[in-house]
Amino acid sequence: MMQRARDAVISMQGSGRRRLPMLPSAQTMITGGVVVIIGYLALVPLFYLLWGTFFDEAGLTLGAFGRAYSDHGIGTLFSNSLRFAGGAALLSLVVGTGLAYLNVRTDVPFKALFFAASMIPLVIPGILYTIAWIFLASAEIGLLNKLVEPVIGTQPFNVFSIWGMIWVEGLHLSPIVFLLMVAAFRSMDPSLEESALMSGAGKLTVFRRITVPLVRPAVVASILIMVVRSIESFEVPALLGLQDGIYVFTSRIYYTLRSYPPDFGAAGALAITLLAIAVVGVFVSQRLGSRGKSFQTVTGKGFRPRPMALGKWRPVAGAGIMLYFLVTVIAPLTVLLYTSLLRFYATPSLAVFKTMTLNNYVEVFHMDSALRALRNSFVLGIGAATIVMLLTAVAAWIVVRSKVRGRGIVDQLAFTPLVIPGIVLGLALSFVYLRFPVPVYGTLLILLIAYITRYMPYGMRYASTSMHQISSELEESAQVCAASWWQSFRRVVVPLLTPGLVGGWIYIMVVSFRELSSSILLYSPGNEVLSILIWEQYENGQFTELAALGVLMVLALVVMVVVAYRLGAKVGLRSE
C-alpha cells in the first residue's frame, strides 16, 4: 500500500500539477464540495422557515412568537412537553444503550435475531405501533389488563397517561440510540475494561467508570436527537395524551398548520426554539469531542473487540432479553398480526377466531400501485442512506479532524433540518424546484433531495460520533507513508468509520420507508412511495388492511436489516 500511495503522490506531482496548475487539491475540493452541498441542503428550508416566521405583508415581525407562545395554559403545555420528552429520551437511552451493550460486548445468544428485533419498533409505522399499544394496555379494552386482572385483581396498565406516552415514544425511539451505541461499542478497545477488571474493579464499576465515559460522545448525540425528536413528536401525544386531556406543546402547532391559511409562522416559532436547543446541544457535543484523545479507542495499537463472557449471567441476560422482546416487540407485533387477519378489530374470542381471513393481504397485493411504490421506496431509501452517509463521513472528518476555522458551523448546518417540519421542507423544495431549469420537480429526484435533507442530521451524528473514537495517528501514519488525503480518507478513515456508517445507513433506510409529511406534497403520479399508500389506507378507515401492510413491511425490513447486519459485520470491525 505504501508503494502504491507513493506512486500516486509522484504521479500527482508529475502530471496533475502540470496539466491543471490552477486547481486546488482534491482535499480542498471534496471537503469544499461537501460543505457547499450540506450548506445548500440545510439553508434552503431554513430560509423558507425563517422568512415565514419573521416576515409578513407588513415586514419584519415577531407576531408568530406571540401566536405560538402567548396562549393560555402555556405553562402546563411546557411542563407536559418536558416531562414527556425527558422521560422518553431517558427510556430510549437506557433501553438502547443496554441492548447495544449486551449485543456487542457480551456473548448473549441469538445475536443477529436480537439485532433485527431491536430494530422492529423503528420499522412499524408510528400510528400502528401506538394503536397496537392501545389494544394492549388501554384500561377499557387492553389485552394485557384482561390477562393480568384475574391474577392480581386490578387493571395495572393505562396507556392513556403520561407514563403510557413515555413508554410508547421511548420504545419507538430506542432503535436510534441502539444503532448509535452499537457503533460506539464496536469501536471500543476492550483492553481498558480488562485492565480495570484486572485491577480488581467489579463488572458494574467497570461499566460505570470505564465503558460509559468512553462512549460519552454517542450518549450526548443520542440525548440530543431524542430530546428534539420527542419535543417535536405529535403522533403519540395526539393518540395517547388527548384522550385524558394531556396536551403537549405540539398539539397547539397542529391546529396552526391545519386551518387555512396555515400559520407556518407559529410552527416556525416552535422550530426556532428547537433550533436553539439543537445549536446548544451540538456545541456541547463539539466541546466534548475537542477533549481529544479521551474517547479515541481506535488507535495505532491493534485490538479486537472481544465480547465479554457473561458466564453464569448468560441465561439471566438471555431470559431478560426474551422478556423485553416479548413485551415490546412480540406483543405489539402479535396484535398487528391478529388485527391483520380480521375484518374489524375485536377482542379475541372463539367467535372472532372463526372469522379470520387472509383477505387483507389479498387486498394489499391487489393495490394498483403497491409494487411500484415498494420499488420507489427501496430506491429512495437506499439512495438517501448511501448519499447521506457519504456526505456526512466527509463532513464528520471536517468537523472532528480538520483544523479549518469555523468547522463547527458545518456540524450545526447538518443538524438544522432536524427541527424543520416535514411540510415546510416540502414547501421549500417545491418552491425552489418549480423554478429550476432542470426537471427535478415531478420526479423521484425531488423526493431523494427531501429525504437526504431530512436524514442528514442523523447521518451526521452517527458519522461524527464514530469519528471521535478514531485516533488521528492512523491517518497521520498513512500520510507519513505519502498517501494523499483522499487515499488515507478512503483506505483508512472510512473503513474505521464503518460501524457508525452502517448504523446510520440502516437507520436512514428504514425511516425513509415511513417518511410522509414531505413526501405527500412532493411525490407525483407514478412516483408513489409506500408511506403514501399507508396514509391512504389509514385515511380510508381500512385499519385491518393497514395492519396487514404493516406486518409485510416488518417482514421485508427485518430481512433487509439482517442482510445489512451480515454485510456490516463483514466489512466492519469484527466482534467474534
Place this chain on the structure above:
Amino acid sequence: MERPRTKLIHFTIGLVMLALAVGAFGCGGDAGGTATTAAPTGTTAAPSDATTTTEAAPETSAAEAVYAKFNAMTGQERHDALVAAAEEEGELNIYTSNTDMDDLVDVFEDLYKIDVNVYRGNSESVLQRVLQEQAADYFGNDILETNALELNVAQEKGFLSEYVSELRDLVRPEGLKPMWTASRFNVFVVGWNTELVKPGEEPKTLEDLADPKWKGKISMEVGDVDWFTALYDYYTAEGKTNDEIVDLFSRLAANAKVVKGHTVQGELLSAGQFSVALSLYSHTVDKAVKKGAPVAWKTADGSFVQPLVVRPNGEALMKTALHPAAALLFMDFELAEGQQVIADATRIGSVASAENDPLVGAMVVEVPEDKLLNEGKKWDDLYAQILEGGEKVK
C-alpha cells in the same frame, strides 16, 4: 492512479458547480418564474396573479375557450363531441384528496381511451401544491377534486373555471358553488357501539350525551372544527345564546375521550374503547357495518341523532388545464356513472336519486365555509378551548 484522480476532480467540480447553481436559483426566489419546464408551449394560459380574485383574469385561456364551447352544448351531441375531443387529448391529470379515486378512475379508463394520472394527498397538501404550482406557472393538474374549504380558496384565487351542464343541475343545492360542483358529501353522524349501547338506550340528541351518565363513554375528535361550527350556527338559529352553546359543548367535552382522526375514532368505537362517537363520517360507520362490526348510526326503526352536518367535497376545472376536454368529460362522468361508484364505496353522492336517498328525513346542516375561511383561527381556538376546558371540568 492518474485517470481515476482526474475523474474525481471533474466530478467534484461538477458537484460544486451544481451546488452553486442550485444555490443561486434557490435564493433567486421568484426571479426564475419564467423558466418552467413543464409549462407546455401550446397553451396561452395566463394564470392570474396568486393574490387577485376571480374577475381579474385578464384574458381567456385556451382551456377556457374549450370549456366555453362545450358548456354551451347539451345532450348526446355534447357528449359525443366531448368524448372525441377528450380522447384526442388522451390524458388527464387529477389532483385529489379523495382516497376512493382509484375506483372512479378505473371505471373512467374502461369507458374512454384516456390515461388518467392521479395525485392524492390530504386536502391541505393538495391545496398547497396547487398554490405553489400556479405561482410558478406550472400546470400540473386539469381537475381539482377536494374538500369545500380548499376549493373555496382556489375559487377565490381565480384558479377555477365555470362548469355548465345538465348534470350539474341535478346536484343537491348544498353542492352548487359558483366555480365548483359537489360530487359527494361527507356526513357527520353520531355513531355507537351496538354491544355497549343496547337497543332503546341509543342517544336521541346531543343534549342527551351531555348527561353525566355518559361520562368517559363518548368521544370527540380534536380537529372537527367544521362540525362544531356548523352545530354552533344551528343552535344559534334555534335561539340558543353563545354561553348556552359553549356550555353544552363543554359538558360534552367533559364526558368525552378526545381522539385524533376519524379512522382511529371508528376503529376504537367498534373495539369498545368508548360507546358513542359524536362526529364520525357516515361512510366510516357504513363500511364497518358492511364488514360486520358492531356499530350503527341509525336505530332499528331508522331514526338517528339530528341534525346531520354535511360538508360537500367537489371538483372543479382548472383554468390552466392542459387537457380541458378530458377534464370536462371527467366532471360529467363523476356526476353520472361516477355516482354509482361513490355509492358503492358507501359514500353519499351529490346527485340525489329519488328512490334511494340516504339523507331522506334528515335535518341537514351545512358547514359554514365562509366562516372557516375568514375567521378560521377564532373557531379553531374556541373549539380547542372547549375540548381542553372540558377536561378540566372533570
